[in-house]
Amino acid sequence: MKERDRDDPELESVLSGVGPRLRRLRKDRGVTLAALSAATGISVSTLSRLESGGRRPSLELMLPIARAHEVPLDDLVGAAPVGDPRVRAKPIVQHGRTMLPLTARPGGLQAYKLIQEPGSGGPPEQRTHEGYEWLFVLSGKLRLLLAEHDLVLEPGEAAEFDTRLPHWFGPAEDERVEFLSLFGPQGERMHVRAKPRRA
Numbered sequence: 001m002k003e004r005d006r007d008d009p010e011l012e013s014v015l016s017g018v019g020p021r022l023r024r025l026r027k028d029r030g031v032t033l034a035a036l037s038a039a040t041g042i043s044v045s046t047l048s049r050l051e052s053g054g055r056r057p058s059l060e061l062m063l064p065i066a067r068a069h070e071v072p073l074d075d076l077v078g079a080a081p082v083g084d085p086r087v088r089a090k091p092i093v094q095h096g097r098t099m100l101p102l103t104a105r106p107g108g109l110q111a112y113k114l115i116q117e118p119g120s121g122g123p124p125e126q127r128t129h130e131g132y133e134w135l136f137v138l139s140g141k142l143r144l145l146l147a148e149h150d151l152v153l154e155p156g157e158a159a160e161f162d163t164r165l166p167h168w169f170g171p172a173e174d175e176r177v178e179f180l181s182l183f184g185p186q187g188e189r190m191h192v193r194a195k196p197r198r199a
Contacts (some may be wrong), residue, residue, distance in 0.1 A: 015057060018077055023051040025069055025076070040064035096120020102180075112181045113138075118171045126166035133183040134160045135169065140177030144169045153179075 026036060037044045042061060049055035057077070066073045092099040097120060102111040124145055135142065136158040144151045145168045146161055152172045153159055161167060163183070171177045 014077060018057045019051045019053040039068040110183060114181055115178050116171055117176055118174045124168045126168045128166050129163050131163045131183055133163050136180040138178040140175050141172035142169055142177045142179050143172035
């Protein structure tokens with residue numbers, strides 16, 4: 001057994017349960033070790049050691065056994081059920097803007113719901129960075145400064161743009177605006193970081 005595996009109690013718990021599960025499945029189906037050996041091509045002694053815990057389970061051994069019993073591999077290893085799919089958002093509040101992460105996986109495309117109060121964030125200051133961004137307005141009106149364009153997006157409207165163009169967005173009127181934003185890792189670094197203080 002590898003040293004690192006000994007340090008993983010969860011893995012050890014899963015592996016130690018494989019042998020008894022194999023024996024129980026075989027006996028419930030009334031299959032002998034000899035018959036299972038003939039069906040899988042695995043020797044009787046190896047199958048016996050697997051069931052007693054004397055042989056470490058491996059994919060090369062488990063796949064033929066799963067096929068012989070016509071069960072998913074997960075049934076043999078007692079895989080845990082799929083994790084909770086809910087995204088437990090931890091709001092990021094910065095300069096009057098609240099960002100709620102809608103994706104839990106780090107890296108790649110990120111999705112956020114943003115809520116921005118009127119008058120927050122100071123005067124419009126266009127910035128640039130690598131990547132693309134997509135915005136969709138849920139409520140209120142969103143002002144988007146994109147290069148020389150000055151646009152107002154209303155609920156249900158969207159905008160997609162190359163973030164190498166100078167851009168800024170925020171409330172268009174004296175009311176809160178809520179919108180969705182999708183962007184890559186470059187955009188995430190730009191929008192989450194604190195605005196540097198002026199000297």
